[in-house]
Amino acid sequence: MSKQIDGINCVRCKSYLFEEDDVIYCPICGAPHHRECYNALGHCALEEFHGTENEYSKPEPTQEVAEEEKAQTNSQDSDTTVCKMCSENYDSALKACPKCGTPNLKNYEHFNSFDLLGGVPEDHKFDDNVTANDVKKFVAVNTQRYLPRFVMLQNGKKTSWNWLAFLFPAQWMFSRKMFKNGVITAVLLISVVLFSFPLQVALNNLGVLGLESTTEMVKRLYEVMPQINPFLLAACFFSAISELAIRIFCGLKGDSLYRNHVIQKVKKIKAESEDIEFDYRRKGSVDMFIFLLSYFALQYLPVIIFSLL
Numbered sequence: 287m288s289k290q291i292d293g294i295n296c297v298r299c300k301s302y303l304f305e306e307d308d309v310i311y312c313p314i315c316g317a318p319h320h321r322e323c324y325n326a327l328g329h330c331a332l333e334e335f336h337g338t339e340n341e342y343s344k345p346e347p348t349q350e351v352a353e354e355e356k357a358q359t360n361s362q363d364s365d366t367t368v369c370k371m372c373s374e375n376y377d378s379a380l381k382a383c384p385k386c387g388t389p390n391l392k393n394y395e396h397f398n399s400f401d402l403l404g405g406v407p408e409d410h411k412f413d414d415n416v417t418a419n420d421v422k423k424f425v426a427v428n429t430q431r432y433l434p435r436f437v438m439l440q441n442g443k444k445t446s447w448n449w450l451a452f453l454f455p456a457q458w459m460f461s462r463k464m465f466k467n468g469v470i471t472a473v474l475l476i477s478v479v480l481f482s483f484p485l486q487v488a489l490n491n492l493g494v495l496g497l498e499s500t501t502e503m504v505k506r507l508y509e510v511m512p513q514i515n516p517f518l519l520a521a522c523f524f525s526a527i528s529e530l531a532i533r534i535f536c537g538l539k540g541d542s543l544y545r546n547h548v549i550q551k552v553k554k555i556k557a558e559s560e561d562i563e564f565d566y567r568r569k570g571s572v573d574m575f576i577f578l579l580s581y582f583a584l585q586y587l588p589v590i591i592f593s594l595l
Contacts, residue, residue: 328434424570451540
């Protein structure tokens with residue numbers, strides 16, 4: 287009969303966890319999950335409680351289990367250690383518990399508190415010649431977020447929300463070296479923003495934007511409203527709605543676009559590169575300089591373009 291891990295249930299499906307189950311623990315709070323439950327979500331089931339007083343804490347073991355663990359600890363020699371998460375007894379020279387992946391704190395020089403694969407097995411295949419380990423090396427930054435989402439998208443999920451892609455759509459794409467998508471998105475954003483400029487010029491000429499307080503601006507706007515061309519209001523409304531639509535689309539589809547980009551680039555690198563590791567770093571990872579450059583460019587380009595029209 288399988289032995290239940292004392293007092294521990296999967297925090298997603300609430301089922302008992304047994305010794306032979308494939309268990310993964312959240313790298314942030316230590317909450318236990320079946321691996322398939324963690325991969326289905328792409329993150330900890332209790333992620334919303336991270337950093338709060340309701341964050342997961344491991345149940346205190348019963349007195350009997352505590353005494354058993356203490357006896358095991360006292361009886362083992364200096365070459366072994368007991369995992370604090372799953373109680374597995376393993377070689378202390380290992381970087382992490384071979385059963386659940388919890389880092390070995392005793393082996394401090396190799397300590398890494400994060401599972402860079404986000405719970406995805408490193409040999410998981412996104413394509414015939416693209417494994418999770420390849421994707422990890424190419425993505426390089428925030429891999430524990432992206433890999434589980436790539437798995438969800440591979441398993442049929444259509445969308446995955448990305449806040450960076452929503453707030454900074456073109457800049458995020460440029461920083462992730464998706465230059466074609468970044469240029470298309472930047473052109474669309476600049477185009478729709480330009481529709482709002484004629485109204486801003488009209489409001490400035492009517493003395494609305496130069497006032498110090500919001501109350502005065504609203505009062506002045508109410509006074510001059512009959513003088514404003516309705517087409518300018520319609521154009522500004524179109525601009526705002528279009529920009530929001532572009533941002534929402536990028537937020538919903540950003541991870542999917544990035545996943546396709548990563549797989550295509552990794553396949554090409556593995557097929558053509560003479561130095562695969564170097565090209566992973568050169569064509570992958572994140573370039574914050576490009577992010578900042580594109581951020582300021584998109585702030586000022588619409589103004590420059592409008593002044594030339």
